[in-house]
Amino acid sequence: MSIFFNEEKNIFTLQTKNSTYQMKVDEFDFLIHLYYGNKIEQGNMEYLITKTDISFSGNPFEANDRTFSLDVIPQEYSSVGIGDYRISSMNLIEENGCNVFEPKYIGYKIKDGVKKIEGMPYIYDNQDKPKTLEIYLKDKITNIELVLNYTIFYDMDIIARSVTLKNNSNSIIKLNKIMSSCLDFYYKDLEIIHFYGRHAMERMTERRGLPYGITSICSKRGTSSHQHNPSVILCEKNTTEDFGNCYGMALVYSGNFLIEIEKDQLEQIRANIGINPENFSYEVKKGEIFETPQVLITFSNEGLSKLSHNFHKAIRNNICRGKYKLQRRPILINNWEATYFDFDEEKILNIAKQASDLGIEMFVLDDGWFGKRDDDNSGLGDWFVNKNKLKNGLAHLVKNINNMGMKFGIWFEPEMISEDSDLFRKNPDWVVKVPNRNPNKSRNQLVLDMSRKDVRDYLFSCISSILDSANIEYIKWDMNRSICDAFSSVLSKDKQGEFYHRYILGLYELLEKIVVKYPNILLEGCSGGGGRFDIGMLYYFPQIWCSDNTDAIERLEIQYGTSFIYPICSVGSHVSAIPNHQTGRKTNIDTRAIVAMSGSFGYEMDLGIIEKEEKIKVKQQIKEYLKYQSIIHNGLYYRLSEPNSKDWYTAWQFVSEDLKESLLNIVVTKLGPNRLNLNIKLKGLDKNKKYKIQNDKKIYTGDMLMNGGIVLKNPFGDFPAYQLYIKEMEG
Numbered sequence: 001m002s003i004f005f006n007e008e009k010n011i012f013t014l015q016t017k018n019s020t021y022q023m024k025v026d027e028f029d030f031l032i033h034l035y036y037g038n039k040i041e042q043g044n045m046e047y048l049i050t051k052t053d054i055s056f057s058g059n060p061f062e063a064n065d066r067t068f069s070l071d072v073i074p075q076e077y078s079s080v081g082i083g084d085y086r087i088s089s090m091n092l093i094e095e096n097g098c099n100v101f102e103p104k105y106i107g108y109k110i111k112d113g114v115k116k117i118e119g120m121p122y123i124y125d126n127q128d129k130p131k132t133l134e135i136y137l138k139d140k141i142t143n144i145e146l147v148l149n150y151t152i153f154y155d156m157d158i159i160a161r162s163v164t165l166k167n168n169s170n171s172i173i174k175l176n177k178i179m180s181s182c183l184d185f186y187y188k189d190l191e192i193i194h195f196y197g198r199h200a201m202e203r204m205t206e207r208r209g210l211p212y213g214i215t216s217i218c219s220k221r222g223t224s225s226h227q228h229n230p231s232v233i234l235c236e237k238n239t240t241e242d243f244g245n246c247y248g249m250a251l252v253y254s255g256n257f258l259i260e261i262e263k264d265q266l267e268q269i270r271a272n273i274g275i276n277p278e279n280f281s282y283e284v285k286k287g288e289i290f291e292t293p294q295v296l297i298t299f300s301n302e303g304l305s306k307l308s309h310n311f312h313k314a315i316r317n318n319i320c321r322g323k324y325k326l327q328r329r330p331i332l333i334n335n336w337e338a339t340y341f342d343f344d345e346e347k348i349l350n351i352a353k354q355a356s357d358l359g360i361e362m363f364v365l366d367d368g369w370f371g372k373r374d375d376d377n378s379g380l381g382d383w384f385v386n387k388n389k390l391k392n393g394l395a396h397l398v399k400n401i402n403n404m405g406m407k408f409g410i411w412f413e414p415e416m417i418s419e420d421s422d423l424f425r426k427n428p429d430w431v432v433k434v435p436n437r438n439p440n441k442s443r444n445q446l447v448l449d450m451s452r453k454d455v456r457d458y459l460f461s462c463i464s465s466i467l468d469s470a471n472i473e474y475i476k477w478d479m480n481r482s483i484c485d486a487f488s489s490v491l492s493k494d495k496q497g498e499f500y501h502r503y504i505l506g507l508y509e510l511l512e513k514i515v516v517k518y519p520n521i522l523l524e525g526c527s528g529g530g531g532r533f534d535i536g537m538l539y540y541f542p543q544i545w546c547s548d549n550t551d552a553i554e555r556l557e558i559q560y561g562t563s564f565i566y567p568i569c570s571v572g573s574h575v576s577a578i579p580n581h582q583t584g585r586k587t588n589i590d591t592r593a594i595v596a597m598s599g600s601f602g603y604e605m606d607l608g609i610i611e612k613e614e615k616i617k618v619k620q621q622i623k624e625y626l627k628y629q630s631i632i633h634n635g636l637y638y639r640l641s642e643p644n645s646k647d648w649y650t651a652w653q654f655v656s657e658d659l660k661e662s663l664l665n666i667v668v669t670k671l672g673p674n675r676l677n678l679n680i681k682l683k684g685l686d687k688n689k690k691y692k693i694q695n696d697k698k699i700y701t702g703d704m705l706m707n708g709g710i711v712l713k714n715p716f717g718d719f720p721a722y723q724l725y726i727k728e729m730e731g
């Protein structure tokens with residue numbers, strides 16, 4: 001059992017394998033948060049709540065008690081206008097302009113299975129037998145109800161939360177804020193780890209103490225964005241990769257989001273996560289409901305590695321879907337960095353042939369195959385084959401590539417439109433723009449209004465006819481700008497504040513239709529690289545192009561940050577040419593491959609023009625990837641170093657779940673003479689098992705490798721890298 005209700009004490013206890021979450025209905029029917037953290041097998045944590053008279057913290061009328069204040073007591077979901085002055089989780093305005101809302105407990109239900117969220121991605125059951133607790137709260141004056149949903153995945157230590165608002169009042173309301181969850185921490189001084197960045201440098205990691213006041217991490221770009229990721233970790237100060245208490249929260253949503261964390265004057269910490277209330281205002285009519293996106297929450301008492309393992313498992317097994325969810329993805333060659341827009345059939349077939357000779361399994365045709373598209377000024381929206389480039393059409397090209405023994409995949413950027421396109425000339429009103437104002441352009445392109453059904457129908461029909469015209473087995477779904485000028489010509493003036501959320505709902509609806517109609521096609525998400533790398537997208541795409549930065553050394557930091565929340569199989573990563581197109585850096589092909597193998601592997605270069613010795617290496621790399629792929633995608637992932645620390649190397653390791661095999665990866669980032677040898681301590685092995693390391697005659701126990709570590713001769717050269725396969729000794 002994972003959900004308990006103590007009727008005598010009015011206490012809800014949620015148990016996972018390693019954590020306990022507790023809340024209580026108090027004597028005035030407020031729902032109070034008691035505890036979240038290390039597992040408490042039995043016990044009532046109510047004693048933690050201290051009632052005390054704090055000046056200027058008001059008291060509910062019915063309490064008639066100076067020591068009882070909502071401003072001081074931890075709340076399960078904080079409301080607005082009722083004397084809790086910390087950040088509120090919601091803000092609604094009644095028709096009469098009032099925005100005071102007092103949700104009080106009226107009941108609960110425990111249900112088998114998960115909470116399905118209509119029209120949005122959610123964590124589903126994959127033989128975990130989860131249970132869902134619904135707690136009902138109601139504002140007695142308006143009759144408006146809130147349902148707090150908690151789905152418990154016991155073994156994975158995951159709690160999925162969301163909120164449903166039911167307008168049972170007699171009038172229309174405006175929802176200006178409704179967060180997916182609120183988490184109050186009592187007596188804790190926590191640090192925050194979050195992931196910021198920019199195009200081609202996504203998910204940089206920052207860890208710092210929480211200041212007094214509000215820390216906010218958000219996107220208002222219409223996508224989850226390169227700039228901030230919709231996920232956060234809060235941890236105790238002494239928490240490391242292997243030790244200490246930490247909490248992770250990751251939103252299952254791909255649009256504007258807000259993570260706000262307040263440390264107040266009493267050192268209480270509150271963390272809210274949900275849709276960004278800026279540019280959000282939703283009308284909920286009498287009888288209607290509004291559902292928030294879901295947030296996945298996890299707790300680890302064994303440091304950050306375990307927290308990542310919890311997220312990795314949940315996302316890999318209970319978020320990703322489709323044929324390729326757990327299946328090995330084909331090793332691909334993508335032509336973008338090899339040709340950009342400048343290609344024709346002959347050039348493409350040539351690149352494909354060279355790649356197939358080396359053992360690559362799929363060719364992906366990137367941007368430029370459709371409409372009038374010779375640069376980024378035109379063509380988006382015209383999803384019809386460009387016969388100037390592909391003179392014999394797509395089916396012919398695909399057939400030729402299939403005849404080389406390779407699968408074929410193709411790029412789309414469906415949500416976008418170029419002014420210079422037939423689609424724009426025919427339907428200028430399909431663009432996101434405010435009437436009588438010129439819209440912003442970005443990469444010379446405009447955004448299609450995905451909240452419109454006619455737009456979605458058009459896209460579905462174009463994409464379907466391309467997919468039906470040839471044997472296409474993969475789609476790269478790109479989205480190359482941030483959204484602004486938010487306005488939809490099909491929404492009434494009272495509903496314009498719904499645009500950004502409706503855009504995402506429209507996108508999810510279209511993607512759902514595509515994954516249902518084409519269950520065998522592998523989809524890879526992309527938004528200028530990793531600008532929409534979130535759990536919402538991973539429900540449709542089991543992998544996402546991690547970054548437009550393909551420099552192996554820069555990727556170390558990008559992939560490090562990504563690994564805190566997202567499973568390695570979701571990370572699209574390719575070997576590209578040198579000098580690297582983003583940085584001009586030259587790294588050898590071994591180093592580039594070792595970094596790219598920690599993901600869904602491929603190449604993005606013309607393999608016809610590399611040296612003969614490098615071709616031999618590529619063949620070898622493909623063999624190695626095939627050998628290690630299962631440990632990489634299904635094993636447990638360990639970060640062994642911190643990029644940008646004093647370490648002169650970056651190292652990471654995979655361990656198979658049965659602890660019999662492991663793969664150690666090291667890239668030396670700062671060379672220097674006169675050093676001791678390189679010593680790295682491994683993680684996650686069985687301390688009693690005997691292991692052999694590739695090319696090493698010695699026999700080690702897990703204990704030795706985890707405590708003494710391995711020793712490698714001092715490396716030499718530009719960014720040398722090592723990949724060592726470790727296997728349990730037989731017998």
Ligand code: GLA
Binds near residue numbers: 527529
């Ligand atoms: C984005 C993607 C790239 C490539 C280009 C094509 O930048 O991230 O991988 O597909 O678009 O225009």
